[in-house]
Amino acid sequence: MEKKIKLLLVEDDQSLGFLMTDFLASKGFDVTLCKDGLAGWKTFNSQTFQFAVLDLMLPGMDGFSLAKKIREKQAEVPIIFVTARSMKEDKIKGFNLGIDDYITKPFDEDELYCRIQAILNRIDSKSATISQKTQIGRYTYEYHNQSLGIDNDSRRLTVKENEVISLLIQNAGQIVKREVILKKIWGTNDYFSGRSLDVYISKLRKYLQNDPSIHIENISKVGFQFKINE
Numbered sequence: 001m002e003k004k005i006k007l008l009l010v011e012d013d014q015s016l017g018f019l020m021t022d023f024l025a026s027k028g029f030d031v032t033l034c035k036d037g038l039a040g041w042k043t044f045n046s047q048t049f050q051f052a053v054l055d056l057m058l059p060g061m062d063g064f065s066l067a068k069k070i071r072e073k074q075a076e077v078p079i080i081f082v083t084a085r086s087m088k089e090d091k092i093k094g095f096n097l098g099i100d101d102y103i104t105k106p107f108d109e110d111e112l113y114c115r116i117q118a119i120l121n122r123i124d125s126k127s128a129t130i131s132q133k134t135q136i137g138r139y140t141y142e143y144h145n146q147s148l149g150i151d152n153d154s155r156r157l158t159v160k161e162n163e164v165i166s167l168l169i170q171n172a173g174q175i176v177k178r179e180v181i182l183k184k185i186w187g188t189n190d191y192f193s194g195r196s197l198d199v200y201i202s203k204l205r206k207y208l209q210n211d212p213s214i215h216i217e218n219i220s221k222v223g224f225q226f227k228i229n230e
Helices: 014-026 037-046 062-074 087-094 109-125 160-170 177-187 192-208
Strands: 004-010 029-033 051-054 079-083 103-105 134-136 139-142 145-148 151-157 175-177 213-220 221-227
Touching: 004 014, 004 037, 014 029, 014 109, 014 139, 029 037, 051 062, 051 109, 051 151, 062 087, 079 109, 079 151, 079 175, 087 103, 087 192, 103 109, 160 177, 160 192, 160 221, 177 192, 177 221
Parallel strands: 004 029, 004 051, 051 079, 079 103
Antiparallel strands: 134 139, 139 145, 145 151, 175 221, 213 221
16 A cells, blocks of 8 residues: 555454454554544544444444444545444444444454455545536535535535445446446445445435435336436
């Protein structure tokens, strides 16, 4: 990496935390380790981070609450949950909060690195795919700033919200298959990523609701079509 990515790691298992810190540092990340949720939130507020890796079962403030606060403060920061909890409900709750990935302990360190790098690569690969400002109906969309605005109201999109709407806009008027979106953005096509995609589509529809000419149409069992009626 030419420039180190500042990564916040919140893990209450001291031994695992130190191992993960050393490993990620060896891969070129600038890692800050916190041992509880409250310390993680305080640290996030006092510094600028480009990535967050969070445990779920944390003292002081759990990972769900911490992720929600991070999302509210800085929506574009990618978040990965690393946890021993493997219940379907926990994964769905995490994706509903807008996290980017979910890894169940025990895990291979190289897998964690690959998942982090895959998210960063997807962000970088899209940097030149869409112009700085794109007019969609009454909205102004800026990929690089991850922003969607109408009139004087502007919203900062999360990483995945930004990737999904960018892909739909680039293929406006065409059907984009579910599996294409999932493989391209989530890197996988399974139940949890599928549920996550549906959540993001619902959020984007809500964000775009002030212009009735814009539609994200669900093509049953096939995919989605982004349409702007003249």
